[in-house]
Amino acid sequence: MRLLVVEDDPDLNRQITTALTDAGYVVDRAFDGEEGYYLGDSEPYDAVVLDIGLPKMDGISVLEQWRRSGRTMPVLILTARDRWSDKVQGFDAGADDYVAKPFHMEEVLARLRALLRRVAGQATNDFNCGPVRLDARAGRVTVDGNPVKLTSHEYRLLAYLMHQQGKVVSRTELVEHIYDQDFDRDSNTIEVFIGRLRKKLGVEVIQTVRGLGYILQPPTQPAASP
Template identity: 80%
Template sequence: MRLLVVEDDPDLNRQLVTALSDAGYAVDHAFDGEEGHFLGDTEPYDAVVLDIGLPKMDGLSVLEQWRRDARNMPVLILTARERWSDKVAGMDAGADDYVAKPFHMEEVLARIRALLRRSAGHASNEIECGPVRLDTKSSRVTADGQPIKLTSHEYRVFAYLMLHRDRVVSRTELIEHLYEQDFDRDSNTVEVFIGRLRKKLPGNLIKTVRGLGYRLSDRADEA
């Protein structure tokens, strides 16, 4: 899953990027509204953490422009605790949730997990496909209760397919949602990760849809 952090405070920006990266996400970041708006308008993010008080272009203007341009990724806004009006304005502008500063990083992580789940149509932290279960809170993958060890990139591929189970996901979509903007992307690596996952997961859960991509499904009648 690929995220964008737009925060002008260098220390807080770094802390957010580090925490989200450690949680297994691919994270891009920006320090002002203009750069943040450009990235959010041109890159396919799964969610955005957006500060309200930004230089060059304030966060509300960034968000309103995204929504006018039909950019529908979930957005978590960061607001000052005493400015309740910012929270109202942010939600009215199209935000999906907010966190008031100062905040605990665990709260941001929990709210991001919730936004990602809801945007993919899941209500619970635990997602199942046949005998395999993904716990998005702990990043734990099990099959029939037994843990499956995945590398960070294998986990990203699997988690994205799991969140979008029963839907065809193209190689291009996987690449766009798995790597940071400046990462040297190679479509062949996706095929390598898919091959590794097939060896680690029981059954034939990851189906190849020729010419289109991959589908994670426990339906036995699919190729």
């Protein structure tokens, strides 16, 4: 899953980015409202962490322009202000949730997981596809209860497919959602990661849809004998 952090404080930006990266997300960063607006308007992020008090363009204006242009990704706003009117202004601009500074990083992570679950129509942090289970909170994957060790890219790929379970996902979409903006994006590498992931999982849950991409769905059960 690919996220954008828009925060002008360099230390806080770094802390949030590090925490999200450690949790298995791909993270792009911006340090002012203009840069944040441009990235959010031109890249396909799964969620955004957006500070309200930004230079060049404030966070509320950034969010309002995103929503006016049809950008629907979930947005978690950060604010140093604790007045209810600021929270209302953020929600009216199109925010999905907020965290008031100072905050615990675990709260930011938990709220982002909740936003991503909501978009995927998922009630818990556990994603299941047949015998494959992904615990988004722990960053853990098991098959029939047995742990499977994945690289960061393999985990990101599986996590995105889990969030899109039952939908056909193109190679281009996978590239856009599991690599940051500076990565040398080559859709051919997706085929390599898919092959490795299939081998490690050992079950046929990732199907190739010729000419379109891939779909994650439970293995087909054999028909019962009469």
